[in-house]
Amino acid sequence: MIGDCMENDVITKLNNLGKKMVEQIKMGESPHFTTILRSRGNTYYNEKEKVLELGDKTEKRTFANVAQARKFMQTLAIASKCKKFVRENLHTSIRGLYYQLKFSLGENLEENLFSEQSESNPLIEDLEVALNVKREDFNLNTDRKGFVAGRMIIEDSFGGEKTRIDCSKQGRSGWSIPSDVDNGMEILDLKADYVLVIEKDAMWQRLNEDKFWRKNNCIIITPKGQASRGTRRLLRKLADMGLPIYVFTDCDAWGWYIYWTIKTGSMNLAYLGKNIAVPEAKFVGVTMQDIKDFEFLSKLTIKTKDVDIKRAKEMLSYPWINQYKEWVNELKTVIRTKRKIEQDALQGQRLTFVGEYLSEKIKNKKFLP
């Protein structure tokens, strides 16, 4: 698992990587380093920690291997650039890194390896895993997404300045969650009983307009769909500060995926393990049971798509999900009835109902695990 890393640690780790290779060369060995195998076969659900993690299968990256030589060299060039970024105290994107490498190394770079969209640049992941450092600690920004409102004060040290941001004074916009919520960022004050995560930005705006966070003394966060790395780290930090995390999504394939990614982490970021997962998270809705409990919802369900049924069946096969009879019931109901329901449907009767629904369910602890 990859934790929060201070600037000096990163430089030291990068220096040590280089020094070790110099020694290897002096010893007449091919320079090499070891990383952990990132594959489905080496991804496990850790029952104690309740998160998805990598196992202990390792892989050796070495220069003296025709298949690996070029990528090995590129990885070292990335390490060198990242050391420079951290030293200069400047940030860039994966795309910015790509052009820095292209400038230094010339044309022989696979462009698609360094696309901003690519969630899993394998060379950077190699470094993250081998050195036990997050890419954000290398001053590499990832796509930011997500907004916060509530009584939380952030101190953001950025570009040589400190700014205090009061998330209760951001009007209709909220505070935008950055790529990196660890380095140069501190939560100075937090007055809330829990965190409510709301799948859709439009619904977050609805609840922000109703000042749900003030009336219910909570922090409201929208990941705007699937949660970014920054949002997942922020949720982990808030959980570490003792706040319960409640998640409110659609009752459909995408909504469940968003919840379980927040809770257990995801396959493709399993190497970040428990630093990016919130196993304490609970699911507040929308559920198939709600359709029975709130009569007006029954006319607001919609037909499932193939992807919903396929996903529900997949989820039923995961031991970390099918251990909970509540989730088994929920998923089987969707498969049987072929109906699903969106969080937006809660506005059908009146716009403000969604806040009443949430505070009621949270008060009565009507959660799925």
Added chain:
Amino acid sequence: MIGDCMENDVITKLNNLGKKMVEQIKMGESPHFTTILRSRGNTYYNEKEKVLELGDKTEKRTFANVAQARKFMQTLAIASKCKKFVRENLHTSIRGLYYQLKFSLGENLEENLFSEQSESNPLIEDLEVALNVKREDFNLNTDRKGFVAGRMIIEDSFGGEKTRIDCSKQGRSGWSIPSDVDNGMEILDLKADYVLVIEKDAMWQRLNEDKFWRKNNCIIITPKGQASRGTRRLLRKLADMGLPIYVFTDCDAWGWYIYWTIKTGSMNLAYLGKNIAVPEAKFVGVTMQDIKDFEFLSKLTIKTKDVDIKRAKEMLSYPWINQYKEWVNELKTVIRTKRKIEQDALQGQRLTFVGEYLSEKIKNKKFLP
């Protein structure tokens, strides 16, 4: 063209729509209203205003027409819901409106007409055009996108409270541009010589970290790709306050499209005409000429895709583009060389170069029209 509309105007306009129909019924006529035809054939480039606009072809919507009756009824139901939203001073999304209608009207609603993604819900557009009101004035939120940093103070009146937001004190995050920048939102203070629009969020973050806006006394805005309605309105407002608008995008199909949409408006929002367009905007880069002017860039170009060439040829056929010889040269160079260049490439040499490049080009007024 559809302007900024106060709450009372909107209610009055909606009331008048209803009253007119009651009169029509009393006169023994079928209730009806007139809207302007929104089609390519009725979309024109207004040479005087330099924006894309609808022409004067109209269409009649009427209840007594088998093909129109159901949609006519839905349109009136939308008008009624929107009046309620404005009266209650509550906002929702298109999806929220969909569920309100579904709750009231039952199952007979075409779900896809009311998708959040659908840029052009034809029934709501009918109302916007017929009443000369933006959907934001109906309290319907559209997808928000885009960030601002610089010396601008906003007063955001929202949910019954006023908040002051200082866009120079938002740290690494910036101020997120909301869906509606007209109603309940005022620019209290603005200290800047110009506005720089930066296609990509990652590049905006780079320039924000360098405090480009402070060093160059400007406002920096990223639309995060194609500009949202809110971002386009904000740019129009800033241009109305006398600030030049400079746009910085990739030199490729998507970058050009972003620029020309900001400048002349777009086909599908032509009904919003000059209220959403900034014909004064100028293009600061990246250009094919830059590759000659900055030698290191020549090794950082990338191969065009079919879409780039196709788009360049299309643009050459538009009279509002091919009137400028600079753009004709630019596009022909791309078609001939089959090379393009991204704004991120400017970081290839060193991360801070992009700021030097921009301030130099802006100082020397090296713009494309």
